[in-house]
Amino acid sequence: MQRTPVVSDNLASVGYDEVQGTLEIEFRNTRIYEYFRVPEQVYRDLMVASSKGTYFAEHVRDVYRFRRVR
Numbered sequence: 001m002q003r004t005p006v007v008s009d010n011l012a013s014v015g016y017d018e019v020q021g022t023l024e025i026e027f028r029n030t031r032i033y034e035y036f037r038v039p040e041q042v043y044r045d046l047m048v049a050s051s052k053g054t055y056f057a058e059h060v061r062d063v064y065r066f067r068r069v070r
Contacts, residue, residue, distance in 0.1 A: 010053035016043040023060065024069070032069040035060055 001024045003015035008028075015024040016038075023038040023046075042059055049055035 004047070006047070006052050008052040011056060014043070014046060014052070016040070023064070025056065025060075030070070033066050034069055035064040035066045038064050 001015040001017055001022070003013035003024060003026055005013045010028055011025055012028050012030075013026040016022070017024075018040055021037045021039065023035040023043055024032065025035065026032045038060065046052060046055050046060070
């Protein structure tokens, strides 16, 4: 999945597959996680959030099913 680099203390890059609703997050520690059935609006809001780490923690982390990719 193509990811876009982001300015964040915790997140390195973010990608989204609108067909599958999969949000892919690469963290600064190089771990990559996929979050499933994430609405596109959540992805859009994450990308414009002033603090992407805070938005992720409040709206994604413990909300959607996930798996570690790397």
